[in-house]
Amino acid sequence: MAYIELRQVTKRFGSVTAVDRLDLEIAKGECVAMLGPSGCGKTTTLRMVAGFDDLDDGEIRVGGKLLSSKRENLYLPPENRNFGMVFQAFAVWPHLSVFENVAFPLRVRKLPRAEIGARTEEALKHTNLLSAANGSPDDLSGGGKQRVALARALAIRPDVMLLDEPLSSLDPHFREEMRFEIKDLQHRFGFSILYVTHDQSEAMALSDRILVMRAGVVQQIGTPLEVYGSPENRFVFEFIGLSCFLHSGLTESGMQIAGITYPWPNSIAPPPGLLANGTGLLAARPTEINFVSEHGIRGKVLRKAYLGETIDYRIRVGDAEVRVQKTRHVPGPAVGDNCGLEFACPHWYPAD
């Protein structure tokens, strides 16, 4: 059952439509990541959910309660929404101690002193900050500051947690640690998460579902597996993971790939009906291209780089360049060799 509901949510800045008729439902305890390049409207969407921005159309409900609605001109201010939120730049207050930072949301709610103490300590305990409680957040590392922000968001025991690129200001090794911590806290407290990121591996690791956005328009909503395994369009395919594309077309005599025709019969052609006007894009992940000795499309190895566990090949195929990545245990051709390539699970998209 949907807990957070966004219906036809639209936001314009001047003539630019930053978010265009976005529909999204998030279940209780579910984590949804909004993924897209910068300027795609993901942060604007999050800010509309938080209540910092109003809507130019549509409505937002949480737990059945209407929070923002263009039609009814209703906007519950952020301070009354009872959400937890973590910002990219930490936004911990340097003039307050770690404890006071976390206690702040409880103090403005005028809770009894004892309860403020108990709940602040609980939040600090869950974020491993008890020992730093009386210090200044300025003495903490980036990861520590972000934990303060997380504890502050947790203190009110919210049902909704909004995370605005919470990990992108952190050092890479902290990022992974924090990912697990966030996931862990979600399991423990059961809040729903709306998560903004431009890092696809972060989105994959954290979320139950991913929403991919481009220029204000939703491209695909699905589980990480769906979004990675069956991208709905070229943009999603390209944005999630490594990719290469080859222009291709059906002809009388065979299948044309990157300017070279492979006569029938061959195994390269797409399933019937997929290429409506006879031309299209063949999309493949570098790890899902195999070397074959016969058949397959023909290429010549231009460069070969050892990346440790994997070997990265650049292969000239017709008028295009294809990237292939294989683990070092798979025997591969040398630079200058001709080779055959086979696509393990090709995707087909309309030509642009």
Added chain:
Amino acid sequence: MNARAQSRFGTPELLFGLSVAVLVIVVGVPMLLIFFNAFWVDGHFNVADVITVLRHPETYKALLNSLILSVGVTITGTIVGTFFAWLVTRTDLPFKKTMKLLFLVPFMLPAFIGALAWKMLLSPRAGYINRVFMDVFGFDGPVFNIYTYAGIILVETMYLFPFVFIQVSGALERMDPTLEESARISGADLFTITRKITIPLVMPSILSGSLLIMLYSMAHFGTVAVLGVETGIYNIPTLIYEKIHQSAGSFASIRTATVLATVLVITAALILWLQNRILSKGRYQIIAGKSFRPTELKLRGLRIPLLLLCIAYIGFTIVLPTTTIFLVGGLKTYGLPFTAENMTWSNYNHILFEWDLTRGAIWNSISLGLSAALITMFAGVVISYVIVKMKVRGKGILEFLGMLPFSVPGSVIALGVILAWSGKFGINLYNTVWIILVAYIARYMAFSLKANSAALEQVHDSLVEAARASGATMAQALRDIVVPLVRPGMVAAFFLIFLPALRELTVSVLLYGPTTRTIGVAIYTLNEDGETVYSAALAGIALIIIVLGELLIKRLVSGKNGA
């Protein structure tokens, strides 16, 4: 042998030596002489005598007045500055951008000219506003007497509040909006956020701005000289002036002046030290990364009343005094009502084209400003180069000496220059224009060093090294790489000196002779002599020159940024 001589007295050492010599002569010796005169009596160190001087009623009254006035101005200026800064950065006040620029205008206007205008408006008997109330509305006495502590504090506030305004509006603009947004999402309303988050976070900026107000007010001569002296309100700078001028160089009065100057220097140093501490220790890292616009407080019903308040404030503090100056400058006789038949252009004509005293003053100010700016600009480049780029031991002395005048009030510099250049070392420049030039150079060197060091720090050593590696000699590298890159800093330094020098009063009033009045001195003395109309006319012309100069800089600077 030649090589050895070169290694001992190479260009760096030569430049270093010259820089030290210039700074010691211009800054170091005058300052030392002040302390020397204050503490050295009859050949030995003497503190008891200093205390006697300080306990003299006249002296401690002046000290107390300085304290009362500067604390008062600091409090009102901080409140006014913080409030307007908040209004133009954090609310939906209409015409915010324009208002922000207008609030900076008082910075351009010399406070003593403002004081002059307010004297014309609010002096107890002759002030126009008071007269209107007494004559037209039948009041028994004046509505407001400007010759009081409150009057002086109000006038100084009008011209000094931008120190806080600039610091606080800058901090509020640069502050990461998510610091406030995270408080909102935590459940705090805007009032709570302002009180618990915003104000504490900008507190270091508020404090550092208010300490600047205090520093300037403490050392401020003009307003107190115009408004306070008549009712016997002296502060330290006006008493120093009084001592130097009225007692024709007697030892006792010079001593009192040096003791007062010492107190002023120590207080100023203390204030600057405090400010430095607040800035380095207390300034929070609140600068934004990626940012959305901060949430604006919706003023709703207060929008128009607050806009009117701003307009009234600007009208009252900028338009009214300025208009008064020009109008009084056009009166046939001071005290007449402003009607068409009482107005004349002949005052302006007289002071610009006929009267040698005012023509000389304008000429003196412009030539002094230009020469001081040019000399200080070039000396500043060389000294900054030594400080920033050269690896010479002892360059800390240069930095100290160069920045010293930054914390030393103008009247102290003037006093030091009198002590050093009145024949003590065989050179007597007193009553000549040269003594003012020397004092200007000492006073404005710090400005030049700041602008030039900032520009030089941008020029990374590798730029010069790359030029050398490309085959250029050191001289070529300096000419083709360093100088073009530093030029904006030099231009900035020039104007940072030229414009304040044009309107300078505090230093030149202590140093002028019969033929070496500056514009500021001429305005001040004409007013003292009761030539109010000519004083106002000259002030009006000074205002025009100053505003034109400021506009010219704005154009030059923005042109630079555009290119």
